[in-house]
Structures are given as C-alpha cells and as structure tokens.
Amino acid sequence: xxxxxxxxxxxxxxxPSILSADFxxxxxxxxxxxxxxxxVHLDVMDGxxxxxxxxxxxxxxxxxxxxxxxxxxxxxxxxxxRYLEAFAxxxxxxxxxxxxxxxxxxxxxxxxxxxxxxxxxxNPDTPVESVLAHLGTLDLVLVMSVYPGFGGxxxxxxxxxxxRALRQEIDAQGLEVDLEIDGxxxxxxxxxxxxxxxxxxxxxxxxFRAPDPRAxxxxxxxxxxxx
Ligand code: DX5
Ligand code: ZN
Numbered sequence: 001x002x003x004x005x006x007x008x009x010x011x012x013x014x015x016p017s018i019l020s021a022d023f024x025x026x027x028x029x030x031x032x033x034x035x036x037x038x039x040v041h042l043d044v045m046d047g048x049x050x051x052x053x054x055x056x057x058x059x060x061x062x063x064x065x066x067x068x069x070x071x072x073x074x075x076x077x078x079x080x081x082r083y084l085e086a087f088a089x090x091x092x093x094x095x096x097x098x099x100x101x102x103x104x105x106x107x108x109x110x111x112x113x114x115x116x117x118x119x120x121x122x123n124p125d126t127p128v129e130s131v132l133a134h135l136g137t138l139d140l141v142l143v144m145s146v147y148p149g150f151g152g153x154x155x156x157x158x159x160x161x162x163x164r165a166l167r168q169e170i171d172a173q174g175l176e177v178d179l180e181i182d183g184x185x186x187x188x189x190x191x192x193x194x195x196x197x198x199x200x201x202x203x204x205x206x207x208f209r210a211p212d213p214r215a216x217x218x219x220x221x222x223x224x225x226x227x
Contacts, residue, residue, distance in 0.1 A: 004071070006070050006093070007070075009176040009178055011199065014038050015040065015200055016037050017041040017182070017204030017207075018041070019151045020205040020208040027066045029213070030069075036218045037217055039072045039200065040070070041074060041182070042063075042074065044077060044087075050148045051149050052150055056086075057083070057090035058090070060087060072093070073092040073095045074096050075095055075097050076121075079101070081106060084116075088115065088116045094116055096140060096142050099122050120138055120141055121144060121182075122142070124147060135170065141177055142180040143159050143163050146182075146183025151204040153184055155188075156183070156184070163196040163197050180202060185203040190224040191223050191226050194225070
C-alpha cells in the first residue's frame with residue numbers, strides 16, 4: 001500500500017476524473033495535467049450499481065508507477081467488499097464506497113483495515129442523514145452532483161444544501177474530513193461548490209474535454225478560490 005499526501009484537509013484540491021480522459025492514453029493525459037492537480041479521481045463502475053462499465057484494479061496498477069498523486073478511487077459498485085483488497089494492492093490511496101451499496105459500513109472498515117483512506121458517497125436523491133452517523137470515522141465524504149454513471153452531465157444545484165449541511169456538521173464536530181463534490185463541476189459551478197464548503201472538486205469533462213486540459217485545471221482552481 002502507498003500513502004500519498006492528500007493535502008491539507010482545509011485547502012482546496014482539484015481531482016480530475018479520468019473517465020473523460022483518453023482511455024488510449026491515460027498515462028499521457030495524467031502527465032499533461034499533473035502540475036495543476038492534487039489527486040487523480042478514478043471512476044470504477046460495475047455495470048450494475050450504475051449502467052456503465054469502466055475500469056478495474058488493473059488500470060490502477062498500470063497507472064500507479066506513473067503518478068505521484070493520491071489515487072482517489074470512486075467505487076460505483078454494488079458490492080464494494082469484493083474489490084477493496086484488489087484496489088488497495090493495485091495502489092489506490094483512497095477508496096470511496098456508496099452509502100447505497102451493499103454492506104457500505106463494513107466496506108469502510110475493510111478499507112481502513114487495508115490501510116487506504118475510507119470515503120463514503122451519496123447520490124443526488126440520498127438524504128444527507130444517511131451519512132451523518134459515519135462522519136466521525138471517514139476520511140472523505142463525496143456528494144454526487146450528478147446521477148453516477150457518465151461524465152459530461154449537468155450539475156444538479158439541489159445537492160448544494162447537502163454540501164452546506166455536511167460542512168456545518170464537519171466543522172461543528174471539529175472533524176478533518178475531506179468534503180468532495182463530483183459531477184458537472186466547471187468554471188461556473190466550481191466557485192459555488194467551494195463556497196458551499198466543498199474542499200475537493202472532481203472534474204472530468206471540464207478538464208479533459210478542454211482544448212488545453214492543464215490550463216483548464218488551473219482555471220478551475222483559480223475560479224474556485226474567488227470568493
Ligand atoms: C460520474 C463520475 C464522475 C464523472 C465526473 O459517475 O463519478 O466522477 O466522471 O465527470 P464530469 O466532471 O464530466 O461530470
Ligand atoms: Zn466519480
């Protein structure tokens with residue numbers, strides 16, 4: 001297992017999602033944006049929890065030697081306990097399971113036992129109460145701002161109330177939990193999401209579909225930091 005630095009939990013981090021990168025050149029695409037990013041967000045989909053089917057541990061281990069960034073694996077899978085050890089061995093630094101998935105709480109325990117950061121994600125329709133009980137044991141909570149499965153979707157502003165509620169709860173309890181938001185993040189929504197209290201911004205199409213992905217990542221951070 002590895003333990004790449006996640007960065008200061010209070011600072012803004014940019015996590016490009018490889019889902020929108022060139023799957024025939026992931027190594028090169030990550031190298032292009034590396035100077036302007038903090039984490040790498042790897043979207044894992046099983047074709048059951050979400051309609052799409054993407055990557056597995058083999059891609060994580062293939063990319064591992066070529067990036068010193070924290071690998072933030074987003075497991076959109078029905079049964080995460082089946083896969084956590086494989087992702088940990090492949091080089092994942094953090095694994096986020098969905099609260100809607102099978103045995104989510106036990107999966108979080110598994111992740112910690114494997115020495116990787118434990119994250120919990122909630123879909124747009126899932127009430128924030130579903131994750132509050134877990135907050136004290138999490139390294140990260142991920143608020144989905146699109147219905148999971150595909151990149152390039154429109155941001156769902158209604159989820160911002162959950163971001164604000166989680167920000168308030170994390171601060172009230174004095175927890176050092178990363179608050180990540182994922183889906184439809186672009187230069188318009190980045191400052192709004194950061195303003196609501198998100199500290200990690202995932203962006204796929206806004207970065208990798210841009211003419212200059214490195215400049216796009218830099219611009220996303222700059223816009224997010226404007227109060
Ligand atoms: C969707 C994924 C997201 C997605 C983000 O299920 O979890 O990480 O790739 O892509 P954009 O930024 O294009 O919405
Ligand atoms: Zn994701």
